[in-house]
Amino acid sequence: MKNRFLYIGVLAALSVFSSCGPDFLDRPPQDTLVDANFFKTNDQVLAASAPLYSAVWKDYVDKASWAIGDLRGGTTFRAWGYRDDVLFNTTEVSTSNNEAYRAFYIVVGQSNALIQNIKDYAGAEVSETVKNHAIAEARFMRATAYMHLVSNYGAVPIIENNIELLNSSEVSRNTVETVWEFITRDFVFAAENLPTTPVQPGRITRWSAEGMLARTYLTRAGVESSGGVRKQEFLDKAKEYAERVITMSGKQLLNNYADLFRYPYDNNNESLFEQQWVFTTNYSYANTMVSQITYSNDIANGDGWGGDLGASWWMLSLYEGLILEDGAKPGFTLDQRLKATYMLPGASYPEISRTVGMSGGTEETEPLVFPAPAADADQSFASIKKYVVGKAKDVGGNSTRQRYPNNTYMLRLAEMYLIYAEATLGNGASTTDAKALEYFNKVHMRAGLPRWENALTWDDIFEERIKEFAMEGLAWYDLVRLHYYDPQKAYTIINSQDRGGLYIIIPDRMPNPTAWTFEKRGELPRFANANSGNFIIPIPAAESSQAPSLRNPPVPYVFKD
Secondary structure (H helix, E strand, O other), rough: OOOOHHHHHHHOOOOEEEOOOOOOOOOOEEEEEEEOOOOOOOOHHHHHOOHHHOOOHHEEEEHHHHHHHHHOOOOEEEOOOOOOHHHHOOOOHOOOOOOOOHHHHHHHHHHHHHHHHHHHOOOOOHHHHHHHHHHHHHHHHHHHHHHHHHHHHOOOOOOOHHHHHOOOOOOEOOHHHHHHHHHHHHOOOOHHHOOOOOOOOOOOOOHHHHHHHHHHHHHHHHHEEEEEEEOOEEEEEEEEHHHHHHOOOOOOOOOOHHHHHHHOOOOOOOEEEEEEEOOOHHHHHHHHHHHHOOOHHHHOOOOOOOOOEEEEEHHHOOOOOOOOOHHHHEEOOOOOHHHHHOOOOOOOOOEEEEEEEEEEEEEEEEEOOOOOOOOOOOOOEEEOOOOOOOOHHHHOOOOOOOOHHHHHHHEEHHHHHHHHHHHHHHOOOEEOOOHHHHHHHHHHOOOOOOOOOOOHHHHHHHHHHHHHHHOOOHHHHHHHHHHHHHHHHHHHHHHHHHOOOOEEEEEEEOOOOOOOOEEEOOOOOOOOOOOOOOOOOOOHHHHHHHHHHHHOEOOEEEEEE
């Protein structure tokens, strides 16, 4: 019997998408059957790759991206839902697991279909440059999907031809090492065939691919470690690619961290790769994640369902000076990333409107000041701010229930600076390398913090990454990267995180507080128990039960070139 999610990927690969607008993001592409008459012009070929930037990622971005990336990673917790991810017990039937696995193989299936369709149907009018560009986009997206698959599930099947899978009675998992080699080859092809500037706003470039290669090689240094010592050749490659992007891409950090998430921020000069969402009646092409993480209907379009989501106690403890003596004294932090990522009582967001009442059938609003908990409240939350953009009126009318227009980041320049610093540190206990410190401080000081003058350690860089990318779905993958070469340290970090319990936040005054007191409350479990038996997420039951061959030992992938 065919395994369900891989089979869905096959079916998805049997269709392509086309777009009629002059810009590939002007409006969402429409489904159309594969047609030998379709791939006849450069514009048609480019239009066919448009859904790889949005619709195929839908099931992952909506909820699984933050459920796995941040709940499982420990930066964020949910009080009443997704407790399996919060407490590091994601199972073969967990909702986030099924959604993620399905989405990743749909990305693979659509990427493979596009590659094959271009090879089979591209007409004489289509230039080799455009054909290679679209194939490079497809291979880039396929590599990104496999990066997530191997990080979450370990050994997984590598599929290059979905049609062949229909005629196969079994599918084999491939070894982790060869999956990472496959990922590397796809990104290298993309880097060699993408332009240095986007052919249309939002399209990936050579620098997107080289940035992903920096991330890939940093991870592979641990995958191919020996005795816990990361492979120096790959550390050097990670450093090289990171510096190339930093010095050659023309990209710059935005001056104000909060601007990264204030609409409209899409495709800004710090961004290297974003999923491209648009305001549309078509559910598949709009950002629905905003509905899931917005804390209240008061600041949404009747769809704010994230009221029990908030920063974990561990996450809050990383902001220097915020939590003092286990919350007994008021604390404050200079780190501007806190306000841009999570909301504390009294924090003001003038770009977001909050409903305060109705008058004559008309909604009355005022600029959002995040409210303090009621005097008799049992708990409160440091609710999510990142990606929350407010009501339709706050985004020029370009949103409605479960349909928001803002993009989601997959790769930012800030990561290149921190990859360079970590690759320079390499296997050492610390580094005082001048350029590593310079690049680290680009990120650190942009957050409003004083210059870092001390030697850098792995923990310093890790915590900087956590604060920089919280609620961007990266924390879990940082732990996976560590686990490849030092699993015990990964378990120790996870098991020491206060990640699942309730607390209350009390401002010293409202509005415009100068400090907050944090008190732990409630009886919810707070700590996870990460170990070798639960670190890797199990392949979904619906998949493994229908494809028993997935339980067989993995085999090396046989490369065709």
